[in-house]
Amino acid sequence: MSEISIPLRAIKGRGVAYSQPHRFKSEARGGFDDGWGTIEGDEAAAPATRVWFEDASSVITRNDSPDIGFTLGLNPYRGCEHGCVYCYARPSHSYLNLSPGIDFETQLIAKRNLSEILRHEIARPRYRPDVLVIGTVTDAYQPVERELRLTRSAIEILSAANHPLAIVTKGSGVERDIDLLAPMGEKNLAAVYVTITTLDAGLARILEPRAAAPHRRLRTIRTLAEAGIPVGVSVSPQIPFINDDMERVLEAAYEAGARRAFYQVLRLPWELAPMFRQWLALHYPDRAERVMARVQDMRGGKDYDANFATRMKGQGIWADLLRQRFAKTCDRLGFSRQRAELDTSQFQSGALSGQGDLF
Structure with a gap:
C-alpha cells in the first residue's frame, strides 16, 4: 500500500502532508505527471474543509476501559479540523472509508440531531447519570462549532437537567459558553480541561495547526477560572x-x-504510526530516529502497544522519568492529579419536559 502525496506547498495549516490510505483499503491511487501541468493546476491549492451531516441513532458513548477515568462520552463531530498530527482518533475515519490523514481534518461529519437524541437518551427511565465528558475523541470546539453550535445545544440540555459534564478542548471557543458553564460550575456540575501540548508557538503551529495558539489557551484558562469554572490542564x-x-x-x-492536571504519552495506533513518521521526516529529519527509538522504548520495542496497563503512560525508564517529572512539578505547584468529582445527585430528567419529580 502506498501513500498519496500532496505537494508540500499545499499543506500550510494542515497537520499531514499526504492522504494516508486507511487500513481497509486494498489499493491506492495517486496523481501522474503527464507533462501537461495537470498536477500543478489541480493539486496546488490546499485541501478545503467540507462538512457532511448525519442523523445519529445515539450520541452518548460508554466505555469500561480501566485506564480511562470516565464512563460516558459525547462527541458532536467526527473528524477534527485542528489537524493535530498526533491525534489517536485519526484511525477512526477508516470506518467511514476516509483517509485518517488529510480526510480526517478536511472531511468532517456533524451530528445534526445531537440535541434531540441527547435529550431522549438522558430522559429514559433507566438512565443513570454520570459525568458526561464532551470531546473525548474529537474537539467539540473545533472551528466549525462557531456556526453549527452543536456543542452549545448539548450543554443547554445538560444544564437544564442539572447533568454533570466535563469538557476537554484546545479551542478558545469554549469561552462563548461561559454563560452556561459558570452557573453549572457554581453547583459543582461542570469542569473544563484545556490541553496545552507546548508553549512553543512555532512547534504548535506544525503540531496542531488549527488549534488555538498556546498563549490563547492560557488566556482561556484564566477567563474560565475568573468566571468560577473549575479548570484543569492536560x-x-x-x-x-x-x-x-x-x-x-x-x-x-x-x-x-x-x-x-493530567498527561498522556504519544499513542500511535494503526495508520497513525506511518503518518507521524512522515511528519518527523518532514519537520525534524535530524532527530526522527531518536524520537521513534524513545517512543519504542516506552512501548516494549513497538510503535504502539494497546495494553490497558501501559497505553496511556508507557513503560520503561523514559516513561518513569516522565512520571516523576510530572508528579514532582504538580506537587511543587499544588496541582491535584485527580479528576474533578462532580455532583450527580442534582440530576432531574423531568426538567427536560417541564415536568418535575413527583416525589
Whole structure:
C-alpha cells in the first residue's frame, strides 16, 4: 500500500502532508505527471474543509476501559479540523472509508440531531447519570462549532437537567459558553480541561495547526477560572525530544488558574504510526530516529502497544522519568492529579419536559 502525496506547498495549516490510505483499503491511487501541468493546476491549492451531516441513532458513548477515568462520552463531530498530527482518533475515519490523514481534518461529519437524541437518551427511565465528558475523541470546539453550535445545544440540555459534564478542548471557543458553564460550575456540575501540548508557538503551529495558539489557551484558562469554572490542564501528549517543556506548561497553566492536571504519552495506533513518521521526516529529519527509538522504548520495542496497563503512560525508564517529572512539578505547584468529582445527585430528567419529580 502506498501513500498519496500532496505537494508540500499545499499543506500550510494542515497537520499531514499526504492522504494516508486507511487500513481497509486494498489499493491506492495517486496523481501522474503527464507533462501537461495537470498536477500543478489541480493539486496546488490546499485541501478545503467540507462538512457532511448525519442523523445519529445515539450520541452518548460508554466505555469500561480501566485506564480511562470516565464512563460516558459525547462527541458532536467526527473528524477534527485542528489537524493535530498526533491525534489517536485519526484511525477512526477508516470506518467511514476516509483517509485518517488529510480526510480526517478536511472531511468532517456533524451530528445534526445531537440535541434531540441527547435529550431522549438522558430522559429514559433507566438512565443513570454520570459525568458526561464532551470531546473525548474529537474537539467539540473545533472551528466549525462557531456556526453549527452543536456543542452549545448539548450543554443547554445538560444544564437544564442539572447533568454533570466535563469538557476537554484546545479551542478558545469554549469561552462563548461561559454563560452556561459558570452557573453549572457554581453547583459543582461542570469542569473544563484545556490541553496545552507546548508553549512553543512555532512547534504548535506544525503540531496542531488549527488549534488555538498556546498563549490563547492560557488566556482561556484564566477567563474560565475568573468566571468560577473549575479548570484543569492536560499536557498531552508527551513526545520525546519534541515538546520537552512540561514543567513550563504546568507553571504557566497554574499561574493562569488551572488547579488540576493530567498527561498522556504519544499513542500511535494503526495508520497513525506511518503518518507521524512522515511528519518527523518532514519537520525534524535530524532527530526522527531518536524520537521513534524513545517512543519504542516506552512501548516494549513497538510503535504502539494497546495494553490497558501501559497505553496511556508507557513503560520503561523514559516513561518513569516522565512520571516523576510530572508528579514532582504538580506537587511543587499544588496541582491535584485527580479528576474533578462532580455532583450527580442534582440530576432531574423531568426538567427536560417541564415536568418535575413527583416525589
